[in-house]
């Protein structure tokens with residue numbers, strides 16, 4: 001392994017994740033690749049329904065269960081048939097190709113500490129999830145237990161992964177207080193014995209973050225960590241995320257459709273639409289000088305204060321993205337943005353562009369990148 005690769009905590013390769021639903025197969029994630037480096041905050045930035053949470057679920061080994069749920073609870077024989085077919089395939093990473101038709105579930109590779117997570121069985125996953133990889137789920141204000149003390153809830157992940165049974169109470173409390181301090185709960189020593197009902201929404205959110213940090217994981221996945229809270233609390237949560245990274249040196253996958261959140265926290269980002277990554281690069285580059293027509297349209301549709309200034313300077317106007325994202329129950333032929341792109345040509349509808357490097361570390365998935373007007 002080269003030194004560059006040993007700096008990589010998570011490497012996602014050709015990841016594909018399909019749900020079964022009443023409408024048939026939902027192609028939520030289509031062959032995406034990216035990596036999260038040690039000590040880096042990497043952002044997944046994209047419109048609603050573009051597949052961000054589905055990627056998180058795949059990394060956490062939860063996608064197949066969520067995806068299978070509808071098939072098992074419904075009377076759809078077709079969905080059941082697809083899952084049965086998949087169970088029979090030995091190579092999960094390449095199941096659809098082996099069978100010769102599209103199958104539900106996760107395919108591709110998710111490399112983490114030398115292991116391909118796509119191939120792990122649930123018992124192996126349980127050791128990693130909540131310990132080495134932790135998750136702050138989307139819209140989480142209700143996931144704390146109102147009857148249990150903060151200290152007990154924050155310590156839960158430590159006890160859940162204490163395979164030797166050697167954890168001391170003192171050591172656990174020390175680690176819990178450190179985690180609560182990191183998320184800047186304030187008066188952690190005193191307040192650790194309180195219950196969630198005595199806390200505000202923003203404080204609850206920070207306790208959930210502390211639970212995700214207490215094991216000092218290799219990777220934290222934070223899904224829209226600021227959606228349920230107001231601006232002032234958003235800023236404190238973003239500060240806590242950065243502090244946690246600086247103090248613990250951890251790596252984070254941060255999911256958001258909010259430019260301000262992404263801009264304030266992420267070192268590099270991947271931009272998503274319709275289950276595809278269409279641009280990857282440093283946050284500064286991608287938000288400051290976006291290369292892909294979708295990224296440009298997405299920034300314009302919901303601009304940050306900084307972007308509004310730039311849009312006005314250029315005499316452009318803020319507008320939503322015209323049209324609708326493609327129907328993800330159908331395979332996408334060509335560019336996933338072709339139905340909504342101002343620069344579309346016939347080739348875009350016929351051939352899917354490659355996500356190609358256009359500058360050092362900056363990749364764009366567009367046939368016409370070189371011909372686009374300057375941003």
Ligand SMILES: Nc1ncnc2c1ncn2[C@@H]1O[C@H](COP(=O)(O)OP(=O)(O)OP(=O)(O)O)[C@@H](O)[C@H]1O
Pocket residue numbers: 019020021026027028046047048049050051052053054055066067070138257328
């Ligand atoms: N359990 C499910 N069964 C079927 N389809 C689903 C399921 N969960 C999500 N989807 C679909 O998969 C696609 C990707 O959804 P996902 O939740 O990953 O998007 P997202 O980028 O996280 O969106 P948001 O920003 O709204 O959270 C969407 O079309 C969504 O409707």
Ligand code: SF4
Pocket residue numbers: 292293294335336337338339341342343344345348353365366367368369
């Ligand atoms: S490939 Fe074509 S349709 Fe897709 S973003 Fe580029 S110009 Fe637009």
Ligand SMILES: [Mg+2]
Pocket residue numbers: 052053054138223
């Ligand atoms: Mg989501």
